[in-house]
Amino acid sequence: NAGVTQTPKFQVLKTGQSMTLQCAQDMNHNSMYWYRQDPGMGLRLIYYSASEGTTDKGEVPNGYNVSRLNKREFSLRLESAAPSQTSVYFCASFGSGSYEQYFGPGTRLTVT
Amino acid sequence: TQLLEQSPQFLSIQEGENLTVYCNSSSVFSSLQWYRQEPGEGPVLLVTVVTGGEVKKLKRLTFQFGDARKDSSLHITAAQPGDTGLYLCAGAFGSARQLTFGSGTQLTVLP
Numbered sequence: 001n002a003g004v005t006q007t008p009k010f011q012v013l014k015t016g017q018s019m020t021l022q023c024a025q026d027m028n029h030n031s032m033y034w035y036r037q038d039p040g041m042g043l044r045l046i047y048y049s050a051s052e053g054t055t056d057k058g059e060v061p062n063g064y065n066v067s068r069l070n071k072r073e074f075s076l077r078l079e080s081a082a083p084s085q086t087s088v089y090f091c092a093s094f095g096s097g098s099y100e101q102y103f104g105p106g107t108r109l110t111v112t
Numbered sequence: 113t114q115l116l117e118q119s120p121q122f123l124s125i126q127e128g129e130n131l132t133v134y135c136n137s138s139s140v141f142s143s144l145q146w147y148r149q150e151p152g153e154g155p156v157l158l159v160t161v162v163t164g165g166e167v168k169k170l171k172r173l174t175f176q177f178g179d180a181r182k183d184s185s186l187h188i189t190a191a192q193p194g195d196t197g198l199y200l201c202a203g204a205f206g207s208a209r210q211l212t213f214g215s216g217t218q219l220t221v222l223p
Contacts, residue, residue, distance in 0.1 A: 004154075031209055040121065042200060042213040043155070050209060058210070090154050100145065101202075101211060103154030 002026055004104035006091050012110045013081045021076040021107050023091030031094055032074035033058075033101065034066060036087040043090065049074055081111045115139075116203050118214030125191055126222050133186045133217045135201035142204045144184045145211070146175055149198040158186075191221045 004025045013019055025032065030051045035043040045058030049068040063085060065077045074093075078085060088108050092101040117136045125131055135144070143162045147155035159168050161177035161184060168175045172195075174187040188195055198218050202211040 033210075035213075040215055042118075042215040043202075044213070045210060048210060092154075100157050100160055103156070106152070106154050 004091055004093055004102050006089075006104035006107050008107060009105065010108050012112065013078075014112055015082060017081050018077070018079050019081065019109075020078075021089055021091075021109075022073070023075065023104060024073045025091075025093040025102070026072065027093060027095065027102065028071070029093040029095040029102075030071070032068065033092045034064075034074070034076045035090045035092065036060065036085075037090060037106075038087050046076065046089075078109075081109075083111045085109065086111045116201065116212050116214045118201055118217055120217060121215065122218050122220075124220040124222065127192055128190050129221075131188050131191060131219070133199055133201075133219075134183070135185070135203075135214050136183045137203060138182065139205055140181045141177075141184075142181075144177060144181075144204070145202045146184070146186055147200040147202060149200060149216075155198075155200055188219075191219075193221045193223050195219060196221050 007022045033048040034046040037043050044060050046064050047058055047066040049055045052071045055066050067075045088106050090106050091104040094101045119134050145160045146158045149155040159175045164179045164181045166177040172189045176185045198216045200216045201214040
């Protein structure tokens with residue numbers, strides 16, 4: 001039981017490049033989330049998926065797209081990376097009946 | 113967008129001292145969680161409080177939920193270097209299945 005896994009752990013991109021961050025959970029949770037964490041700003045919600053086949057925007061969705069591939073996997077795509085997207089990205093999940101979220105280890109992304 | 117204010121932002125204390133971290137909102141929480149995050153890792157849940165006035169204890173950590181469910185506090189007794197980390201509060205509002213996070217308190221406990 002690995003919980004929530006994320007790949008890659010580190011990534012450096014040049015401005016304008018694209019990439020996809022992968023997230024998977026093995027807890028059979030319905031809801032999955034993508035956050036970004038910047039110094040002094042806590043975690044801000046980018047997108048979430050309440051269930052397989054649905055996605056919704058969070059607080060800071062601009063510049064990102066997501067895909068809920070199946071119940072286990074939720075990916076985050078940066079189509080044209082910008083320096084403002086330099087951050088640590090966390091994926092999280094939780095099941096029904098609870099607000100307790102389980103987080104992955106994070107992806108540290110630097111855009112130069 | 114619901115706002116959640118956390119204070120202080122930074123706290124550096126000596127081993128053995130006590131401390132309190134605060135989390136406040138102008139809106140009513142459905143529930144509130146406290147997380148602890150260590151460098152290079154994701155946040156890990158410490159506790160969830162749901163009922164106004166609720167107090168929960170986790171060893172030397174005491175969590176309190178305000179009577180009106182608009183505020184919460186985390187008190188650590190006799191802090192140890194192992195308590196060092198980023199403490200985050202996160203609130204759920206209404207029926208939304210989303211959490212709003214505070215900006216965090218970076219705690220450093222010096223030996």
